[in-house]
Amino acid sequence: MGQLTMLRAIIFLAGVAGSAALPAVAQQPAAGTKVVQITGLAGVKANAKGSLTPENGNLQFESAKGKASVPIRSVEDVTTGNDSQRIFRGTFGTLTMFAPYGSGRFLSLFRSKLDTLTVQYRDADGGLHGAIFTMPVGQADALKKELVAQGARTSVPVQGDAGSAEAKPSAKEKRP
Amino acid sequence: MKRAHCVMSISVLLLCALGQPTGVRAQTAPPPVMKASAIQVLMIQSDEIQLPAEFQIALYENLIQQLQKKGGFQHVYREGDHNADGAADLVVLHSTVRGFKKGSEMARNVTTVAGKTQIDVHCQFTDKDGKSVLERDLNGKVQFFGGNLRATLDFAKKGAKLAHDSFVAAPVS
Numbered sequence: 001m002g003q004l005t006m007l008r009a010i011i012f013l014a015g016v017a018g019s020a021a022l023p024a025v026a027q028q029p030a031a032g033t034k035v036v037q038i039t040g041l042a043g044v045k046a047n048a049k050g051s052l053t054p055e056n057g058n059l060q061f062e063s064a065k066g067k068a069s070v071p072i073r074s075v076e077d078v079t080t081g082n083d084s085q086r087i088f089r090g091t092f093g094t095l096t097m098f099a100p101y102g103s104g105r106f107l108s109l110f111r112s113k114l115d116t117l118t119v120q121y122r123d124a125d126g127g128l129h130g131a132i133f134t135m136p137v138g139q140a141d142a143l144k145k146e147l148v149a150q151g152a153r154t155s156v157p158v159q160g161d162a163g164s165a166e167a168k169p170s171a172k173e174k175r176p
Numbered sequence: 177m178k179r180a181h182c183v184m185s186i187s188v189l190l191l192c193a194l195g196q197p198t199g200v201r202a203q204t205a206p207p208p209v210m211k212a213s214a215i216q217v218l219m220i221q222s223d224e225i226q227l228p229a230e231f232q233i234a235l236y237e238n239l240i241q242q243l244q245k246k247g248g249f250q251h252v253y254r255e256g257d258h259n260a261d262g263a264a265d266l267v268v269l270h271s272t273v274r275g276f277k278k279g280s281e282m283a284r285n286v287t288t289v290a291g292k293t294q295i296d297v298h299c300q301f302t303d304k305d306g307k308s309v310l311e312r313d314l315n316g317k318v319q320f321f322g323g324n325l326r327a328t329l330d331f332a333k334k335g336a337k338l339a340h341d342s343f344v345a346a347p348v349s
Contacts, residue, residue, distance in 0.1 A: 038230075038325065040237045079229040085323065086281070094321070097285070108285030118229040127254035128219055130233030132325075 033139050035117070037061060040131035041068045042123070052117075052133060054146045059119070070121050070131075075152035077120040080140040084111045115140035119147075210309060212343040214263040215243060216253040220297070222273035231295065234325050235271070235316075238332035246336045248344030267309065267343055270300045271335070274313070281323050292317060293324040295331055299338065310342055 032053030039046050041061055050063030059070045087110045088096050097104040117133045117140045135143070145158050220227075220235045243252045253260040260266060275296035283291025294317040301310040316331025318324065 039234060039241075077229075081228055081230055083230075083324075084282075086285070105286045108282055111282060116230050118233050120233065122256060123254075125257050125259055127257035128236075129254065130219075130237055132230045132233055132237075 032060075032062070033135055033143055035061075035133040035135040037063075038116075038132040038134060040119075040129055041070075042129065044068045052135075052143065054143070054150055057150060059147065059152075070119070072147060072150045072152050074123075075119055075121045075147060076128075077118075078144050078147050078152050078154045079118045079156055080144050081116040081118065082113060082137070082140075083116055083134065084113050085134075086110070087112055113137045117143055119152075210265075210267075210303075210343060212265045212267040213249065214251040214253060214260070214266045215249050215339060215343070216255070216257065216260045216263075216266060216268045217243065218255045218268060218270050220271045220273060222276075225273045225276045227273050227276050227295075228278075230325065231276070231328060232273075234328035235273075235295070235297070235331060238329050239269075239271070239335050242329075242332040242336035243339060246340045248340050263304075266304050267339075268302045268304070268306075269335070269339065270302065272298045272300075274298050275315075278324055279318070284318075284320060288320065292319050293327045295327050297331055297335075299335060301339070301342070312338055314338065 032051035035050065035052045037044050037046070037048045037050065043066065044050075044061060044063065045065070048063045048065065050061050053060045053062070054072060057072050059072055059075065061068045086093055086108060088107055096107045099107070114134045115137050117135065119131045119133075121129050121131070123129060141158070144154070148154055148158055217236065217240050220232050220239075222232060240252055240254060243249060251259070251263060253263070253266075273295060275294070277292070277294045279293035280291040285291075294315060296313065296315045299310075299312050299314055300308055302308050314331055314334045316327040316329070316334065318326040318330065
């Protein structure tokens with residue numbers, strides 16, 4: 001009986017792990033880059049999913065629950081970074097921690113890499129704001145380049161402009 | 177008879193031992209330093225420590241959110257806000273990162289005991305003229321659940337509580 005339960009647990013775990021290991025197809029919709037707004041954008045809830053588009057001199061964030069716009073000229077600093085997160089997140093992710101035979105801990109090993117984009121901007125009163133976005137890996141640099149091209153400032157030059165000898169494509173920028 | 181006496185003595189001793197720290201805590205609760213109706217939060221500085229930009233921004237934004245959530249201040253101004261220039265009794269919060277250890281969420285999930293993320297921040301409150309009125313070292317950490325950025329929320333809660341207790345709470349009569 002115990003062996004049967006264990007066998008079932010192993011089959012379940014193998015199935016879950018197999019589905020998680022499938023390569024995620026990064027799709028770039030025409031509407032903009034799919035991002036998660038972690039914090040900082042005025043009028044948008046934390047961890048809101050949406051799309052980020054730099055157009056007509058504004059950085060626009062659009063989600064199912066609303067829109068927010070920041071004039072790109074008011075952006076004082078744009079930086080990119082990288083991080084990773086659990087594939088199984090949220091309530092389900094928390095529930096997996098109580099799965100039998102330590103399988104929840106095992107599932108914690110499955111992680112996805114992501115890029116972070118940090119934007120510092122000023123509002124109409126001169127108040128300094130900061131917004132953090134996460135997005136699929138490899139998209140933050142392109143977005144930063146577009147923002148800088150439209151007039152945003154950055155404390156770290158865009159990697160492509162710094163000269164090919166110094167530019168390290170794999171390394172993310174470090175602030176001075 | 178002797179036994180009852182012994183039990184009674186132990187009970188009295190235990191009560192004294194348990195009662196002592198609460199008494200001390202009540203006595204040393206810091207009275208408000210000064211009354212302030214508005215606070216301005218400056219961007220977190222990290223000259224000595226190399227702090228990732230997302231942590232710096234998260235510290236700043238969470239601190240402002242927690243100060244607004246905690247209430248007590250009529251206005252919570254951001255760095256550079258022109259409206260703060262006219263505020264009467266304003267305190268300015270300067271925060272400098274003194275230590276940062278980026279842990280690992282995976283290590284926390286797998287081992288429970290390893291992978292802690294911790295940020296040490298020196299907080300200085302000044303009045304409008306730049307005179308220091310209060311200085312404290314606070315930290316933010318995440319030990320079990322959540323991503324590394326959760327440490328910034330922990331710090332923000334402590335910072336907001338310190339500001340509230342020091343500048344908003346009613347003076348002890």
